Amino acid sequence: MSQDKPRTDPRILRTRQLLKDAFVDLLQEMDIEKISVNKIAERATINRVTFYLHYRDIPDMLEKMADEMIEDIQLAVNREPAHPNQTEDEDELAMLSLLEHIAEHAKFFKVVLASRRTPIFTERLLRMLSETVRQRLESGRPSFVNTAGVQKDIAVWYSSAALIGTIVSWVRNDMPYSPRFLAQQFSLLRTHNQ
Amino acid sequence: MSQDKPRTDPRILRTRQLLKDAFVDLLQEMDIEKISVNKIAERATINRVTFYLHYRDIPDMLEKMADEMIEDIQLAVNREPAHPNQTEDEDELAMLSLLEHIAEHAKFFKVVLASRRTPIFTERLLRMLSETVRQRLESGRPSFVNTAGVQKDIAVWYSSAALIGTIVSWVRNDMPYSPRFLAQQFSLLRTHNQ
DNA sequence: TAATTATCTAACACCTTGTAAATTAAGTCT
């Protein structure tokens, strides 16, 4: 998905892309415990030894992929518009960008979010959303829940888990609603509850 | 944690308990990818071959442990009272029972919920809570969010993910609030938002 | 005590991991 910034040897980019694609491929077919460096290398048509030139082991590879996922999301969300619709406020537009980004890379997200046993990706998304929710709460903007009498910590846990959990369920169920509709539903949840 | 119902050879109970304790023990010390049948057996002072007499492999062991976790929770939640407090309604009492059960077995839940990479347990809890939330929604009782205009599916995803996510964060942060306080906070979230 | 059943021991073939050294291939730079 993401491209390295400074001129990088194309062989490196090619190899990493092949390895990552092979991993996503395999994850569609089997549980992560059954995936070995052997299988990844074989599927990527890359020598097994080469894998170790790029990643320490499979968990290390997952972490780097999760980093890239977050980077790409930040880019997509900050890139903003491209979806003119005067009824949507700033927050709804950000959520729309996020959901559309996920929908565009459905194959990837379906695999890493829907597969049980790859919680790293969900963890990272949760962390990212917690930060957003916490900022919103501190800025006094309407939160996703009524915060009157509710401890701030708990409100943040509650709202961010609700968001990520809904998104994961949405992806797992093959995105039965459009990104725009889901973003609007989130806005409803946000504005009705204050 | 849980005991088998029909008279079972005490050697079986002993072996399984030793294996499960060893596993929880190891999970406190290392990531799950580093845990092998070898290590579990060694820590449990059980022969490695014996492990295979009880479980097909480690994922199978995890599944059985998750089943038992859910069984134990159902028992604890249905056992109800033991916490008289007239201000609490039925739902709040059920939540209180759940949180107290988790607090009682903090060592276990801390390990299986807080450890990244053991999502089976979280998955099972989510499934359980989704069922509860869906029933509540269909019975017309107040949900955890304002459901006016919100698709039922989405409301269920949202509320159940919020609950399980909050509980996981609560456990990961070493339960900084009492079960009763957290149960009350959930009630606030529930009653304020309708 | 005898019969049953669980656990242990030893051994097996096979797969996976992580690393090393030497060779080949591809990309970069002037």
Place this chain on the structure above:
DNA sequence: AGACTTAATTTACAAGGTGTTAGATAATTA
């Protein structure tokens, strides 16, 4: 284009994990 640099490949190795077998030993049950 040719020299230089760096990536990928090949081959090899030791250590450890997996899942299964068959027979011996120990604990439980009736």
